[in-house]
Amino acid sequence: MDSEVGPLRTVLLHRPGNELKRLTPRNNDQLLFDSIPWVDRAQQEHDAFAEVLRGRGVEVLLLTDVLTEALADARAHAAGVHAAVNDLRLGENLADSLRSYLSRVDPPTLTEVLTGGMTFEELPAAEGPSLVRKMHHPHDFAVDPLPNLLFTRDSSVWIADRVAISSLAMPARRRETALLDLIYAYHPRFRHAARAYGAHSAPVEGGDVMLLAPGVLAVGVGERTTPAGAESLARSVFADDLAHTVLAVPIEQERATMHLDTVCTMVDSDAVVMYPLARDSLVAYPMRPGDDGSVRVDGPEPFLHAAAEAMGIEKLRVIDTGLDPVTAEREQWDDGNNTLALAPGVVVGYERNVETNARLEEAGIEVLAIAGSELGSGRGGPRCMSCPIVRSPAD
């Protein structure tokens, strides 16, 4: 897979489950949601999203299915138990008894605990007294839920035939990495996939990584991906000969622009949709392989110019969303720029971004509009909710 827009063949999604039912007004900020989603409706919206993809011939893999399949391997099961139990939170005794309980549950039950978490009152009955159990509120989490699994884009990234497990920046998301690691290490379909980059390196999140063209990557650097993360990703893809240029693109360190794909996504082989305010201000630091495994850095220079040059095209077209600043800001917040390309010139977008979608259509881009009133409460659109695994070449 070497582009953002080549016909999408296989994608990894996560149908939201019980982990969303754990969100309350007290924990939603920490768990990176802006409101409390209506879970049944979020599931309906997600099912409709998956149907749109299947209707266009895309094979949809669901994260809980592949996780459960992977957990059938005893080594994966042990790794899953290890990932669920936090000794520092539970203390030695409770941690041991939870480990011993989980090591006996079947794969679907372990998947449920790993994704939906477990509260202290849901812990298996205790054998002896435990200060930890006594002093925690019954609704405290013994195992944290992972509501942001929904955004499969961020936790792993396929570059050519290699998979990079992200190193996630926010504490609420860090354990996602362990689940993806387990899927790619033990699922029969993936266990031979070669790795790029690594989960224990400096933070890089998939929403910041864009495959602009074969051999050319852009990496947003801001609230999530750090300069060190972008540099080591570049080093890793250069060493594996997966890219000749990586553009590090600084973005505002704010919630509204947490990833590069919140302000810019590709809609055609030579075109992007971009938040109007970013259009003239985005810059790039081009990185190229230097001598002896070093990374050469140039710039900063205007992003659009650096991207076109690295892609070997005359110009990277920006679809003019022509919006007034208030509409632009509203639709950016609602993931108007966060489209998922199914093929060159065909994208999925949230229906609520009426103006952005209209401008895309006027520019000849087909927009498959989906409902996202509940899905969007975690601040992510169709690109965030999808991890492409296989795309055909764009041309």
Ligand SMILES: NC(=O)NCCC[C@H](N)C(=O)O
């Ligand atoms: N690529 C993306 O922009 N993903 C959206 C992630 C939203 C999630 N609530 C987060 O804050 O990480």
